Amino acid sequence: xxxxxxxxxxxxxxxxxxxxxxxxxxxxxxxxxxxxxxxxxxxxxxxxxxxxxxxxxxxxxxxxxxxxxxxxxxxxxxxxxxxxxxxxxxxxxxxxxxxxxxx
Numbered sequence: 046x047x048x049x050x051x052x053x054x055x056x057x058x059x060x061x062x063x064x065x066x067x068x069x070x071x072x073x074x075x076x077x078x079x080x081x082x083x084x085x086x087x088x089x090x091x092x093x094x095x096x097x098x099x100x101x102x103x104x105x106x107x108x109x110x111x112x113x114x115x116x117x118x119x120x121x122x123x124x125x126x127x128x129x130x131x132x133x134x135x136x137x138x139x140x141x142x143x144x145x146x147x148x
Contacts, residue, residue, distance in 0.1 A: 046094055050087065057083045074118055081111030 057080055064076035085104045092100035 053087050078115050
């Protein structure tokens with residue numbers, strides 16, 4: 046089990062190196078998401094080894110924070126609007142006019 050923890054730590058360091066030397070911001074974002082996933086698995090393995098199942102909640106919250114952070118980074122980096130537009134469904138049109146089926 047400790048060998049798995051050491052191997053996962055080495056993988057985290059390799060992905061961190063990839064995040065540092067990557068040419069684009071999207072590559073860095075993917076690397077950070079991979080690090081978040083690996084750290085949450087690391088927390089889950091530690092919880093399994095020590096039989097402290099309260100760490101499972103911490104791992105879930107860590108994954109949710111990583112997901113929300115990734116969405117925030119994408120929102121900042123991608124220009125344009127993020128309005129959901131589903132024509133024909135009332136309430137989901139965003140800023141556009143309402144679409145009538147007889148048009």
